[in-house]
Amino acid sequence: MTHRHHINPPLNIYRKIALGFIVITAILIGVIFYFALSYAYITVYPKSQEVNTDFNFIVVENPQNVNLEEGIIVGKIINEELEDERTFPSTGTKILMDNDIVGRVRITNNLTKSQALVATTRLLTADNILFRLKNRVDIPAKSSIEAEVYADDPSQPLSKSGTKFTIPGLSSALQILVYAEAISDFNASGQPVLVVSQEDLDKALALMSDELAQKSIKDIPAETAKVLSKEIISQEFSNKVGDQVNNFKIKLKLRVKGVTFNQGDVKKFSQKALQSIIPTDKQVVADNSDKLIIELDKIDTTNRLAQLKSNVKGVVIISENSQILDRDKLIRLKLDEIKAYLENFEDIEKVEISFFPKWVKKMPFFQDHIIIRVNK
Numbered sequence: 138m139t140h141r142h143h144i145n146p147p148l149n150i151y152r153k154i155a156l157g158f159i160v161i162t163a164i165l166i167g168v169i170f171y172f173a174l175s176y177a178y179i180t181v182y183p184k185s186q187e188v189n190t191d192f193n194f195i196v197v198e199n200p201q202n203v204n205l206e207e208g209i210i211v212g213k214i215i216n217e218e219l220e221d222e223r224t225f226p227s228t229g230t231k232i233l234m235d236n237d238i239v240g241r242v243r244i245t246n247n248l249t250k251s252q253a254l255v256a257t258t259r260l261l262t263a264d265n266i267l268f269r270l271k272n273r274v275d276i277p278a279k280s281s282i283e284a285e286v287y288a289d290d291p292s293q294p295l296s297k298s299g300t301k302f303t304i305p306g307l308s309s310a311l312q313i314l315v316y317a318e319a320i321s322d323f324n325a326s327g328q329p330v331l332v333v334s335q336e337d338l339d340k341a342l343a344l345m346s347d348e349l350a351q352k353s354i355k356d357i358p359a360e361t362a363k364v365l366s367k368e369i370i371s372q373e374f375s376n377k378v379g380d381q382v383n384n385f386k387i388k389l390k391l392r393v394k395g396v397t398f399n400q401g402d403v404k405k406f407s408q409k410a411l412q413s414i415i416p417t418d419k420q421v422v423a424d425n426s427d428k429l430i431i432e433l434d435k436i437d438t439t440n441r442l443a444q445l446k447s448n449v450k451g452v453v454i455i456s457e458n459s460q461i462l463d464r465d466k467l468i469r470l471k472l473d474e475i476k477a478y479l480e481n482f483e484d485i486e487k488v489e490i491s492f493f494p495k496w497v498k499k500m501p502f503f504q505d506h507i508i509i510r511v512n513k
Contacts, residue, residue, distance in 0.1 A: 175501045179509045180489040181462070181479065183454035185422070191448050192410035193434065194403060196396045198441040208406045212398030213357070215365065216438040219349045220390040225341040227383055229334030239268070239288050239295060240323030241382065242302060246276035247314040260286060260302035260317050266293045268302070268323075276315070283320065285381065295323035321383065333380045338387075342372065345389050353393045362403065364445060365395035366433050394436050396443045403429065407449040415451075418459035422513050424451035455484040457511050464504040471499055 194208035203211045242260065246252045258270040267289040274284050288295070296302075302317035324330050350365050357363060368391070375386035404426040411424055429447045436443040455461065461482050467475060472490055479488045492498065501507060 175497045176493045176506045176508060177467075177497075177500050178491045178493070179467075179475070179479075179507065181455065181509065181511045182486045182488065183511055184484055184486050185452050185454050186419075187450065188411070188414065188453055189448055189450040190410055190414050191446065192407060193444055193446050194406055196398050196443045196445065202442075205402060205406065206409075208410075210398055210402040210406070212396050212443075214436065214438060214441045214443060215353050215393060215395045215397070216436075217353045217393050218370070218390070219352055219393060220388070221345065221349055222386060222388040223341075223345055224384050224386050225337065227331040227333045227385060228337055229332040229379075230329045231332050231379075231381075232329055240286055241283055241320045242268075242286055242317040243281050243283055243320055244274065244276055244317045245281040245315070246278060248278055248311075250278050252276045252278075252311075252315050254284075254304070254306075259289070259305050261305050262296055262300055262302060266290075266296065268296070284317075286323075288323075298322050330381050331383050333376045333378055333382060333385050335378050337385070338374060338378065341385075341387055342389070345387055346391060349389065349391045350393045353395070354397065357397050360400075361397050362400040362431070363395065363397045364431050364433050365393055366436075368392040368394070394438070395433060396436070396445065403431070403447075407447065411449045411451045415453055418456055418461070419453040420456040420511075421451045421453050424449060454513065455511060457509055459484070461485070462509050462511075464507045464509070467500050467507055468502060468504065469500055475500065 192208070194210060196210055196212035196214070197203065198212065198214055200211050203209055244254070253275050254270055254273065256270055256273050260268045260270065262268075268286040269289055271285040271287055274282055276282050296319045298319050298321045300319040302319070303312045304315060304317065305312075307315055346367050346369070350367050353365070354363050370390040370392055371388075372390075373388040376382055407426045407429060408421075408424060411421060411426075415421060426449055429449060431445050431447045434444045434446045461479070461484065466478070470478065472492075475490055476488055479485050
């Protein structure tokens with residue numbers, strides 16, 4: 138009978154097989170961890186671009202007509218006529234020359250009829266110092282007017298405020314009823330005197346117009362936006378440029394039209410108008426919607442509505458959903474390839490890239506492992 142013997146393989150063969158499995162398993166685990174745990178962090182520093190757009194909106198008084206999405210907001214329509222009279226100081230100066238005006242007098246006529254006095258009419262003080270009228274005047278009955286005078290002899294003393302004058306050219310009886318009095322101290326030739334300047338008239342008119350217009354909105358809360366237009370109906374000046382007076386008067390009649398409204402409503406609509414011109418791959422990072430310059434375009438006082446216009450400005454940069462930053466285009470690229478690719482675009486100033494773990498030098502395989510942040 139033949140006996141068969143079973144021969145066992147050497148023990149080291151099993152060891153090699155086991156070691157092979159361990160190595161393969163470790164490699165597979167390493168690959169899995171590489172793909173599962175590797176991340177790339179990209180910080181994009183964009184180039185900013187300024188944009189702007191004009192827009193119109195409508196203000197209505199009837200709340201039922203409001204449509205904020207279409208730029209129709211509620212407000213108040215203003216249409217008022219205002220008038221006032223004010224006195225302003227003269228600030229212009231000139232140096233008096235011989236025969237220049239040296240003072241002003243008030244001439245009183247107590248007759249029952251008007252009295253005319255020609256230019257150069259003599260006015261005499263009680264101590265016989267002579268002055269003359271610069272221009273012809275007509276004094277209404279039972280009234281008085283102001284007139285300009287100059288010294289007949291500049292070397293003589295000048296009159297003070299309140300000095301009385303007779304008019305030698307009139308009869309003794311008339312001199313009692315028609316006489317003059319110095320309004321202020323007279324000035325000598327060579328001295329500076331106040332005169333009305335064009336700047337005085339312009340500034341006074343502008344100030345008075347603004348103050349009258351403000352009266353039309355005096356009851357409107359300070360935080361409410363206001364846009365006004367002013368139309369001068371009539372204006373009267375008591376004096377002209379160059380007149381030697383300390384003060385002058387303005388009588389002004391003004392028509393004020395305008396609107397008041399909630400600034401917040403316009404801010405939101407301006408931002409919407411700005412967003413409408415921005416491409417989908419851009420984002421707004423700043424705008425001037427808090428500092429809009431708004432102008433009144435049209436106003437219908439009958440139907441109580443107005444159209445206004447403005448321009449909104451903004452700063453835009455690339456957004457994170459831009460096709461330039463499409464992660465499909467970045468997968469498996471190396472560090473220098475990514476920088477060269479992204480920094481080639483005009484919208485990007487520069488990029489900074491970091492990896493986790495630090496020894497990784499390529500983009501991860503998974504899109505959600507590529508973290509992109511646009512620096513604002």
